[in-house]
Amino acid sequence: MQTVEELYQLILQRKSNPEKGSYTDYLFTKGLDKILKKVGEESTEVIVAAKNPSDEEFVYEVSDLVYHVLVLMADRGISVDDIKKELAKREGLMSKTQERREIDKL
Ligand SMILES: N=c1c2ncn([C@@H]3O[C@H](COP(=O)(O)OP(=O)(O)OP(=O)(O)O)[C@@H](O)[C@H]3O)c2ncn1[C@@H]1O[C@H](COP(=O)(O)O)[C@@H](O)[C@H]1O
Numbered sequence: 001m002q003t004v005e006e007l008y009q010l011i012l013q014r015k016s017n018p019e020k021g022s023y024t025d026y027l028f029t030k031g032l033d034k035i036l037k038k039v040g041e042e043s044t045e046v047i048v049a050a051k052n053p054s055d056e057e058f059v060y061e062v063s064d065l066v067y068h069v070l071v072l073m074a075d076r077g078i079s080v081d082d083i084k085k086e087l088a089k090r091e092g093l094m095s096k097t098q099e100r101r102e103i104d105k106l
């Protein structure tokens with residue numbers, strides 16, 4: 001099984017060592033506009049899948065979106081760790097918001 005970090009590392013590898021026939025390499029070669037178009041397309045597909053009853057279709061489309069977002073992050077030099085750090089910062093913020101809501105209820 002491949003983790004998100006492992007997939008990101010593989011994408012970085014494709015960026016530094018282009019491989020013939022690689023879809024990731026194709027995206028990097030086409031450049032930012034193509035990557036952004038794919039992120040947009042895949043986001044729309046997630047929205048449509050979310051309205052349909054098939055969980056399988058939804059999981060498939062979310063996976064497509066995650067992959068393309070990771071390619072976008074790699075293109076920009078943003079790592080999975082950068083996202084984890086941002087999410088960790090929110091942990092504290094969110095609990096403070098909850099605390100405030102509890103106080104407001106009193
Ligand atoms: N997770 C993915 C992944 N998800 C989606 N895709 C590709 O994203 C494309 C999306 O399909 P579409 O029909 O929307 O696009 P398309 O018509 O094929 O291509 P476009 O002309 O629209 O760009 C498909 O070609 C999928 O193969 C992915 N390609 C690669 N990976 C991962 O990246 C790794 C490296 O792949 P390569 O770079 O191909 O070696 C693989 O082992 C996988 O783990």
